[in-house]
Amino acid sequence: MEEVYFLTYGDAMRLLLTRGGARLNLDLHKTGRSWLILRDEDEFIFPDGTRVSTREVERIARDRGNLYFVKAGGVYKAAIASQEGFYKLVPTIPPTIEINGIRMHRTKDTPPLRDTLSKVDAVKPRDGETVLDTCMGLGYTAIEASKRGAYVITIEKDPHVLELARINPWSRELFTGGKIQIIQGDSFEVVRKFNDETFDVVIHDPPRFSLAGHLYGEEFYRELYRVLKPGGRLFHYVGNPGKKYRRKDLQKGVMERLRRVGFTGIKKVGEALGVVAGKPVRGR
Incomplete structure (x- = not known):
């Protein structure tokens, strides 16, 4: 696998302040490792031999809102412009x-x-x-569940999100851990194909209601209930419970629909801005 070296605006500023070079962490602090970058007149030389001009590093140092990476001789913004919209990694740690x-x-x-x-x-x-993670994103939920010993099936609809996950060092375990299976598709359709009572846990963290209303509906909740084992647990991220969507209490509506399809023990989880629910054990 080719090395990918990430640069934030702060890293770029540090490089500009050096004369002969500097040691920097270039994987967004996923590890404590550092790499030596040498300075040669008006260029910086990265560990794979890529030469980046001082002018380019100055441009990165002025851009607080984006991440950049060096790979195979080039410098790229960690962003994708497409007909579907504009996607980018944000320089938080880890990135979002x-x-x-x-x-x-x-x-x-x-x-x-x-x-x-x-x-x-x-x-x-x-x-x-066995855990179902309905909306993968950068995969942090799937990775964390797998670290706890679970086998995870995670679903991601958007190929651009998958592309950014592949370069993000904090998402690497999605593709190398061995306990995570990625399915590309719309969760609404993918979940229908699973057998009854397949999962011990479902973590449902959909996009906001205005972007994916079908993932907040009773029909989809019925499918989540079907694929969950008796005694299984569901977490559903809803968002800020203090806000209303079109004058409707979104969290209250979610809880009512979950109850109608058979979930029990439904309650709010304030810190996680969502609700938990369970599928009752037969005979209870």
Whole structure:
């Protein structure tokens, strides 16, 4: 696998302040490793031999809102412009994805990793269990569940999100861990193909309602209930419970629809901005 070296605006500023070179962490602090970057007149030489001009590094140092990476002789912005919209990795640690200005993780008061932990902790996957992660994104939820010993099936609809996940060092375990299976497709359609009572845990973290309303509907919840084992647990991220969507209490509506399809023990999880529910054990 080709080495990918990430640069934030802060890293670029440090390079510009050096004369002969500097040691920097170039994997967004996924590890404590450092790499030596040498300075040669008006160029910086990266470990794979790529030469980056001082002018290019100055441009990166002025750009606080984007991430850049060096790979195979070139410098690239960690972003994709397409007919579907504009996608980019945001320089939080770990990164989040921003799609058309909307971030996938809470970042204002909660770092993305803490956001992930609060969701996974709500249902506490255990060693040997099988987890369905309905909306992969950068895969932090799937990775965290697999670290706890679970086998994870995760679904991602958007090929551009998958492309950014492949270059993000914090998503690497998605493709190398061996306990995570990625399915590309719309969760609404993919979940229908699973057998009854396949999963011990479902973590449902959909895009906001305005972008994926079909993933908040009773028909989809019925499918989640079907594929969950008796005694299984569901976490459903809803978003800020203090906000209303078109004058409707979204969280209240979610809880009512979950109840109608058979879920029990439904309650709010404030820290994770969602709700948990369970599928009752037969005979109880």
